[in-house]
Amino acid sequence: MPHSVAVTILQTSDLHGFIYPTDYRSPGNKPLGMAKLAGIIRKERSLDPSLLLIDNGDWLQGSPLMSRYANGAGNGTHPAARALKTLRYDAAVIGNHEFNYGLGLLSDVMEQSSCPWLSANIVRESDGQPAFGQPYRIFEMREGIRIAVLGVTTPFVPNWERPSHIEGLAFHDALSAAQRWITHIREYERPDAVIVSYHGGFERSLSTGEATEPLTGENQGYEMCIRLEGMDVLLTGHQHRLIAGELNGVTIAQPGYAGQALAKIGLTFDLAADGRWTLRHKAAELLMVEEDTEPECELMDMFAEDERLTQQWLDQPIGIAEGDLTIADPFAARQTDHAFTEFVNRVQMETMDAPISCASIFTDEARGFDKEITMRDVVSNYMYPNTLKVIRLMGRDIREALEQNARYFELDERTGGLRISTAYLEPKPQHFNYDMWEGIEYMLDISQPEGQRVVKLLWNGEPMEQDASFEVAMNSYRAGGGGNFDMMKDKPVVREVTTDMAEIIADYIRKHGTVRAACDHNWKVVG
The missing domain is CATH 3.90.780.10 (5'-Nucleotidase, C-terminal domain)
Structure with a gap:
């Protein structure tokens, strides 16, 4: 058994339904989109076939392709579910825009996807239990390394969403819910690392700690890094920022908007004398999509007809x-x-x-x-x-x-x-x-x-x-x-x-x- 093992986690967030490299405003090959990210994901998998791939939310709304599908023009498996399955995502987190077209469409996408959807702080009003199944998932990696991924969603959703789209749901404070579940995970699952994938951003300057917005609870990423005990990595989104670094010893990342970038987290574990793995090193970087980044042909072909009909609809x-x-x-x-x-x-x-x-x-x-x-x-x-x-x-x-x-x-x-x-x-x-x-x-x-x-x-x-x-x-x-x-x-x-x-x-x-x-x-x- 080796004495040191490297583990890779890849994160997408706020894709907003952009699959093709287009912004739909004008023609041209733009540096964005899931098809281009797919090529980077494929390259990373060639380096580490056992990596984890996580989406951090806001998949289902934002592009004309998605709105056309949601408004009845699409049929069959939802485009987001097709992409999640094709690219072999390991988990997806619920974002605030997942509710924009109602619980029926969201439920369909969850059923059609091959990966679990996580959110620890969205619960049923009736009994307070997690509304969408598992709040977290334990992944067994190479050499028996155990990685916990906990999903959390900004609790501000009721301030924006139609009541009928979130009927029967309660949105608990993300910070307190994350701490409660991290404590549970550390005690009962005994993972070698805990990753929180939080569809929310940072409410304070990462360099000075000064508030950058009213402290409403919409974004709690800074406070999470300061106050949460037992968290090794915080994957974020919602704000559409490009971030990779560290805050108070927590590795942090946020990969922009519409497929601008892929966040890559590298973890290195050492085998201790007692047979347990110890997290020795961690780092975050952004793998940027460029204009000359080649889109993945499989995704381009898979969505070619959807894209053609969307462009035809837009040009009416x-x-x-x-x-x-x-x-x-x-x-x-x-x-x-x-x-x-x-x-x-x-x-x-x-x-x-x-x-x-x-x-x-x-x-x-x-x-x-x-x-x-x-x-x-x-x-x-x-x-x-x-x-x-x-x-x-x-x-x-x-x-x-x-x-x-x-x-x-x-x-x-x-x-x-x-x-x-x-x-x-x-x-x-x-x-x-x-x-x-x-x-x-x-x-x-x-x-x-x-x-x-x-x-x-x-x-x-x-x-x-x-x-x-x-x-x-x-x-x-x-x-x-x-x-x-x-x-x-x-x-x-x-x-x-x-x-x-x-x-x-x-x-x-x-x-x-x-x-x-x-x-x-x-x-x-x-x-």
């Missing part, structure tokens, strides 16, 4: 834009009323019969609509499976929400102009947490102190009364308070629809045939 013309609905500069479009955001707000107001609405430009890649509008244009600008709600807010809530929006900006001392606040760029871009409103008139002055930047707020030409109530249309994520909008949380829901917003926009365009650019310049941001 659904309407015409009259006037300019393009977004040339997203940052400029977030500083003053813009025809595209006015269009989205008007769709929400008409669909929900609401006098006020708020909406976002989700990413800096959003480009609005050209003259001929296709489904590709819709899903490129609105990629999340949000639904619509109308909630009742008081005037003071609207003012508070606008003050929260104002935190998106800060003054650039060098130029004297505006720039995006660091908090909205690090540790990941959060442009989707800045809203633009329609149905009211307002002005934000960023030169004023935080909390005093709403210098104008009118309703029907008069100052908005703080104690008056208003019906406001918004997406389901924001209506649940997502993005640190606590003033929205738990407010009365007046109306809601269960159709995804992308389909609502597409149906609106199909119905009208031609949509006209308009802008009433009801708001602006100054510095």
